[in-house]
Amino acid sequence: MNGSTSINKMRLGMAVLAGTCLIAVTGYVIAGWSLLDAVYMVAITIFGVGYGEVRPVVDPGLKLFTLAVVVAGCSSGIYVLGGFVQMIAEGEIQRALGARRMSRGIEQTQGHAIICGYGRVGRSLVAELREAGVDLVVVDRDTERLAEAERDGILVVSGDASEEDILRRAGIDRASVLASVLPGDAENVFVTLTARELNETIQIIARGESEATERKLIRSGANRVVLPTMIGASKIAQLIACPTVETLVSDAKAFSRMNQDLEAFGLGMMEIPIAAQSALVGCTIKDIELTGDGGNVVVAINRSEGEVIRNPKMEDVVGAGDRLIVLSHKEDLPAVTRRAAQKSEQMSYRGTRY
Template identity: 40%
Template sequence: MKSQWKSIRRKRLERSPGIQQMERGLLFFCCILLIGTVGYELIGGFSYTEALYMTIITIFSVGYGDTGIDTNYERFFTMGLILSGTTIGLYIAGGFIRIIAEGEINRAVGNLMKSRNIENLKDHTIICGYGRIGRIIAQELNEEGFPFVIVDSDEERIAMASDSGYLTVRGSAEEESVLIDAGIKRAQALITVLPIDSINVFITLTARNLNRQIRIIARGEQPSTKKKLEQAGADEVVLPAAIGASRMAESILRPTIMELFGDSSRMTLLSNDLKVLGVELDELALNQGDDFVGHSIREFEQKSQANFIVLAIRRSDQSIVQHPAHDTILNEGDNLIILSNPANITPILSSHTRKRELA
């Protein structure tokens, strides 16, 4: 009970002073309404309905029409009621104006602080577009503690990004002034992920003209746009559709590798790094009748006469053996993940791969 009371009190304190002022004003207004109704009943001898009517037209200074106030007591009570009602009305109106003013002031202060925070940023990333892909990128960078600024022209998306605690600049990233406000001259990288290729090309061109050293990563919907983005100054072009198609194909061709690594982006990065070193990850399946079934990994390596490393084995029961020993026996239904140089694959191993793909 005590904790609930503290919670209610804390929420009350968090409310705007303008709202609190209006709440107090409405409470005072109800008290004046009650006092006026009871007073007219007792002093003037009015009925309840007449007393309530008299109180309301007095507070709002409407006038009495043919209703008369006969005694001095009634006149003094009415004057007090008019003064009290007018004061309360002004108090409530002041609270309403205060709410509006506080909102504008808070917004202005918030924008000023946001601008100063962006001005203090250095070596940050500018994300142009806070759509589905932009939100994922922002979340990843935020989890890693990497500074970034969101640029978007849509008010709702900017509000969504601000609610998430991200620094934002509202406006079109095609305009130089918007990118300058986002700190492009101090930024380390710019990512443009808008769904329209022509806009991404223009943003890339504008960003490159403003900062020759910045790293630009651009999204492309059509493969034909890749060359245009690179000509505009993009250091890297990402084709989400091509990546998705490649991910699906890898799930068919190398299901064990995809299951082991899970994240397709990690798999892509690892594959690219390995290709630079001249090696690749591959997957071999041992089917019924294979010569390697029943033999150890050492015998497998000797018989195939190939230079490769067995990184893991997925057994037929879906269990995975990582870093298997050389004396590990290979069974039917095993899937081997190997690291090898494609140029040095022997005919035995390549025919085994074809057999796996045709099975």
């Protein structure tokens, strides 16, 4: 039986009990009892209190009526109580079975990510990881949040992520990475300490709110620390300082900041002036990008008259006095510069003079 069956059983029993009480009161009133005496008699009869009869029941018909009230009232009351107990038992059994299935699912997971905290940041992180196909387990103390995650098919563990047994239930010994994105810095420090003690090789990424917390998290065993406020401020500053490509090609500081960001990926961006006798004068963007191995991309053209062409088309032609903004691997940038510096009569590519 499911939960709705036990609820229907309770409703049926309560309806029978209410009907029995109403009929019993009516019967005693018809027998000449007052309404108060009738209600009192029904209450002590059905619920088995046994204080004694309000009036002597000597009439055989009234005795049979009272006997019927006892049988019907007690039976319906027991029926209601049985439905209530069944509903509670079914709920506990379902929760136990659900926890067992969840535990088996976690035990079968290898190389997964453990996300500690399912708040605003945790939800966004889980959504991104699920889209990327990463196996994950969510740990949180909020049962409502976990119920929501469980409905979405996410493996969850209820409890404090700073406790060893909770992290063991989440499979920390088999996990490849743990992300602690709880709202409090102290909580993230404790989670990091516990996780590092349980697994010396796991990758730990922790959320922090200040540079002081970042140092504590690193000392606690975090491999990387993410500061959301700092990232947000940096992004806003970037939008303010360099909102457009026009600003990028005209602001040396913005250009330098962009190159610093690209260095982490082994890339570089260079502004290449096109002299009047450069081999690239009269070439199309397609011709320029084809001169290399496909690793050079012309991001923008700053025309000699001041116009900036963002994301130029392959058929756009380079003229004397233009400046090209070229993105390439850092080791290829000098070669790009040398090609631009060559005289037009020194170089030919696929029938095009450079």
